Amino acid sequence: MSTKTVTLVIDGKEVTAHDGDTILKAATDNGIDIPTMCYLDGLSTLGGCRLCLVEVKGLRRLLPSCTTPVSSGMEVVTTSDTLTKHRKKVIELLLSERTHICSVCVANGYCELQQKATELGVDHVSLAREWTRFEVDSSHHRFVLDSNRCILCTRCIRVCDEIEGVHTLDLKRRGKDAQVIIDFDEPWGSSYSCTHCGKCSAVCPVGSIYMRDRPFSEVKNKMLAAFIAERRRRAYDET
Amino acid sequence: MKPDELRRMAEKESEVQKSYRHRINVCCSSGCMPLGSLRILKAFDDAVKKFGVQEQCKVARTGCIGTCYVGPAVLVEPGDYLYQGVIPEAAHEIVSEHIVNGRPAKHWLFSSEAFFKKQLRVVLRNAGKIDPFRVEDYVAAGGYSSLLKALTQMVPGEIIDEVVASGLRGRGGAGFPTGLKLSYVARASGNPKYIVANLDEGDPGVFANRTLAEADPHSILEGMAITAYAVGAEQGYIYVRGEYQLAVQTLKIAIERARSLGLIGGNIFETPFSFNVDLRLGAGAFVAGEETAILASIEGRRATPHPRPPYPATSGLWGKPTLINNVETLANIPLIILNGGAWFSKIGLTSCTGTKCFSLTGKVKNPSLIEVPMGITLRDVVFDIGGGIPEGERFKAVLVGGPSGGGLPEDLLDLPIDYESLTKAGAIMGSGGIVVIDDSSCMVDTAKFFTDFCVDESCGKCVPCRIGLFKMYGVLDRITRGEGTVEDLSVLEDWGSFIKEGSLCGLGQTGPNPVLTTLRYFRDEYLSHIVGGKCPAGKCPMSESREEVAT
Numbered sequence: 019m020s021t022k023t024v025t026l027v028i029d030g031k032e033v034t035a036h037d038g039d040t041i042l043k044a045a046t047d048n049g050i051d052i053p054t055m056c057y058l059d060g061l062s063t064l065g066g067c068r069l070c071l072v073e074v075k076g077l078r079r080l081l082p083s084c085t086t087p088v089s090s091g092m093e094v095v096t097t098s099d100t101l102t103k104h105r106k107k108v109i110e111l112l113l114s115e116r117t118h119i120c121s122v123c124v125a126n127g128y129c130e131l132q133q134k135a136t137e138l139g140v141d142h143v144s145l146a147r148e149w150t151r152f153e154v155d156s157s158h159h160r161f162v163l164d165s166n167r168c169i170l171c172t173r174c175i176r177v178c179d180e181i182e183g184v185h186t187l188d189l190k191r192r193g194k195d196a197q198v199i200i201d202f203d204e205p206w207g208s209s210y211s212c213t214h215c216g217k218c219s220a221v222c223p224v225g226s227i228y229m230r231d232r233p234f235s236e237v238k239n240k241m242l243a244a245f246i247a248e249r250r251r252r253a254y255d256e257t
Numbered sequence: 258m259k260p261d262e263l264r265r266m267a268e269k270e271s272e273v274q275k276s277y278r279h280r281i282n283v284c285c286s287s288g289c290m291p292l293g294s295l296r297i298l299k300a301f302d303d304a305v306k307k308f309g310v311q312e313q314c315k316v317a318r319t320g321c322i323g324t325c326y327v328g329p330a331v332l333v334e335p336g337d338y339l340y341q342g343v344i345p346e347a348a349h350e351i352v353s354e355h356i357v358n359g360r361p362a363k364h365w366l367f368s369s370e371a372f373f374k375k376q377l378r379v380v381l382r383n384a385g386k387i388d389p390f391r392v393e394d395y396v397a398a399g400g401y402s403s404l405l406k407a408l409t410q411m412v413p414g415e416i417i418d419e420v421v422a423s424g425l426r427g428r429g430g431a432g433f434p435t436g437l438k439l440s441y442v443a444r445a446s447g448n449p450k451y452i453v454a455n456l457d458e459g460d461p462g463v464f465a466n467r468t469l470a471e472a473d474p475h476s477i478l479e480g481m482a483i484t485a486y487a488v489g490a491e492q493g494y495i496y497v498r499g500e501y502q503l504a505v506q507t508l509k510i511a512i513e514r515a516r517s518l519g520l521i522g523g524n525i526f527e528t529p530f531s532f533n534v535d536l537r538l539g540a541g542a543f544v545a546g547e548e549t550a551i552l553a554s555i556e557g558r559r560a561t562p563h564p565r566p567p568y569p570a571t572s573g574l575w576g577k578p579t580l581i582n583n584v585e586t587l588a589n590i591p592l593i594i595l596n597g598g599a600w601f602s603k604i605g606l607t608s609c610t611g612t613k614c615f616s617l618t619g620k621v622k623n624p625s626l627i628e629v630p631m632g633i634t635l636r637d638v639v640f641d642i643g644g645g646i647p648e649g650e651r652f653k654a655v656l657v658g659g660p661s662g663g664g665l666p667e668d669l670l671d672l673p674i675d676y677e678s679l680t681k682a683g684a685i686m687g688s689g690g691i692v693v694i695d696d697s698s699c700m701v702d703t704a705k706f707f708t709d710f711c712v713d714e715s716c717g718k719c720v721p722c723r724i725g726l727f728k729m730y731g732v733l734d735r736i737t738r739g740e741g742t743v744e745d746l747s748v749l750e751d752w753g754s755f756i757k758e759g760s761l762c763g764l765g766q767t768g769p770n771p772v773l774t775t776l777r778y779f780r781d782e783y784l785s786h787i788v789g790g791k792c793p794a795g796k797c798p799m800s801e802s803r804e805e806v807a808t
Contacts, residue, residue, distance in 0.1 A: 064718065065563065065564035065719070065761060066718045066719045066720065066761065067719070067720055068719055068720050068721055068759050068760075068761070071759065079758075080758055080759065081564075082564050082761075085563075085564040086564070086566060087566065087567070103755075104755060104758070104759055107721075107725075107752070107755050107759070108720050108721070108759070111720050111721070111724040111725055111728070112720060112724070114724070114728070115723075115724045115727075144748075145728050145731075146728070146731055170717060170718075170723070189559065189717075191717075192542065192544075192714075192715065192716050192717050193712060193713065193714070193715040193716065193717040193723055193727075194712065194715070194717065194723055194724060194727050195717075196717040196723075
């Protein structure tokens with residue numbers, strides 16, 4: 019990591035960050051909370067959910083804080099009426115995209131989408147909701163993949179590829195029809211590459227990938243990827 | 258290749274060409290080919306031999322002449338006599354009248370004066386005049402002399418200065434100053450550097466880049482080599498849309514020929530500069546034309562865009578500094594180097610220099626490929642070059658910029674074509690599509706069609722584009738079924754502006770444009786669907802019950 023530091027202003031507060039850090043990291047390190055969804059500490063970044071968009075003074079575009087590096091003299095605004103409105107819209111879109119019914123979902127109470135909706139005050143969805151009918155893959159003896167609840171954050175794909183080093187999971191098709199698949203779109207139960215490590219179910223923010231024999235409260239682990247990544251980095255530094 | 262070899266090659270080929278009194282150019286681009294231009298080419302060959310004039314008349318296979326609406330087109334030089342709707346049987350008559358007797362065959366002759374009058378062919382200078390499969394033709398037309406000049410008489414900084422002075426801006430749609438982009442990549446630290454030519458033209462009804470590659474592939478290669486020298490890259494990729502089979506074939510042959518002659522490869526013109534080009538084919542995704550998605554695709558990953566910064570200029574292919582340009586931008590470069598940036602900056606407007614190729618389609622008399630100076634009005638394009646609307650119909654709108662462009666009404670026809678004016682009016686320059694719409698089309702239906710296209714082509718990475726556009730499509734579909742409400746219009750505007758601001762790449766940022774511009778300029782059509790319960794053009798499947806209520 020670079021030892022050079024830069025100074026920038028986030029929400030009127032002057033903060034110092036490492037050169038090369040993202041805006042999100044600089045904000046988190048300084049106690050400023052920016053809502054995220056597809057971002058997970060320890061994994062590569064996607065910049066897809068658009069929840070962590072921030073305003074940067076002098077730029078017309080809104081920038082995702084999880085991928086934008088800090089620069090000296092930058093002035094960042096993380097909370098404003100426009101941003102709150104945008105974030106609410108993102109949650110509304112996610113809730114209306116597939117079949118999200120909290121009351122019958124395994125993730126009820128542990129769902130990040132549900133949490134974010136509560137935090138941002140999204141109490142209803144104004145858009146027509148889609149009721150998808152993707153097939154549920156329950157062929158694996160431990161895990162279930164239910165694409166009807168998937169928000170396509172790709173955390174599971176990234177953790178499988180980057181932390182477990184297997185890349186069993188990937189996407190098929192594109193746009194609203196995109197779906198997480200196992201190997202070459204095979205039933206999970208017959209996958210040869212899957213190591214049954216369960217990291218995908220640990221990082222899934224919603225109830226799309228879950229373990230069938232353990233309660234959600236025990237499986238969910240937002241720190242797992244960061245923990246392993248950090249340990250690896252240290253081991254690498256020592257050698 | 259040695260510097261004087263190029264000169265000798267040009268002289269030799271010019272001499273050969275001069276020995277012919279006539280040259281018959283048969284358009285064999287993707288437009289004329291399905292109409293049988295290869296058979297026509299053979300018929301002309303046979304006819305020339307039959308009359309025994311093969312010594313004084315050359316029959317050549319060329320790229321697009323531009324007049325797609327009267328194809329298959331044949332151009333006879335000197336004099337640029339254009340023959341229209343040629344069939345193989347006509348070859349006999351044209352050769353006997355024009356070549357043997359020396360007077361144009363009136364029956365097939367086409368007056369193209371009005372069509373070409375307001376055009377300016379800079380990028381398409383060789384289109385329809387040279388054989389794209391023969392590098393000799395390109396060299397005889399002055400090709401690769403610009404590369405020679407750049408490599409032997411200029412340092413990279415001077416090339417960038419010329420491009421900056423020319424005012425050239427990216428022709429892929431966004432209009433970023435090319436000179437500035439070159440200087441960013443030249444300054445970026447990292448080795449090796451790459452350059453990428455974008456030929457992934459995916460908009461429905463747009464074929465400007467394809468035509469350029471089919472007609473003059475070497476101008477793209479030469480432009481690439483010069484920019485590669487300017488930024489210090491040694492490897493280039495041309496990313497071609499996989500469906501463009503003829504363009505792929507043409508480029509493949511061009512690269513092979515250039516490589517065998519040493520025009521690309523190691524130590525070009527005996528200078529230390531080496532440059533190699535490879536083709537990469539797209540697999541049919543519109544979003545793959547986005548610059549960061551192209552990089553992902555070339556690296557062998559899913560063609561999805563990633564957020565900028567970091568920009569490709571600092572971290573592109575495999576994390577190295579990468580220059581990405583549209584092929585049309587690159588084809589301008591040789592002329593800028595040869596004639597100077599000052600010469601180029603005199604074409605078009607001062608704020609927006611040069612020319613732009615457009616494919617003109619839709620309800621217009623002359624659907625064609627055109628090249629016009631920047632600043633020309635839409636009226637000139639649609640009515641003078643395009644010949645106006647077919648009889649019996651009325652002009653309604655012109656859609657500029659493809660599926661993420663905007664529909665502009667009649668009172669904006671005097672709008673000059675440049676990046677800023679179009680963006681201000683709600684459209685975009687895009688990759689160069691102009692679709693003319695007449696009274697028989699419904700604007701709501703048109704907006705729905707293009708939204709559907711964007712929904713289909715959204716990669717799904719970011720939420721606003723993936724879901725938002727789909728939701729907008731749902732609302733539009735309801736309106737066209739006669740089930741819309743007045744509130745729907747503000748819902749469309751609200752979500753449209755959110756998608757524009759919140760999306761990751763250009764697809765989402767411009768995807769709502771067709772809806773937003775039609776709402777701005779053709780609101781009455783939306784209202785007549787909702788309040789009047791009627792589709793003015795009679796296109797939409799309005800539910801019967803609603804229509805009854807209305808009448």
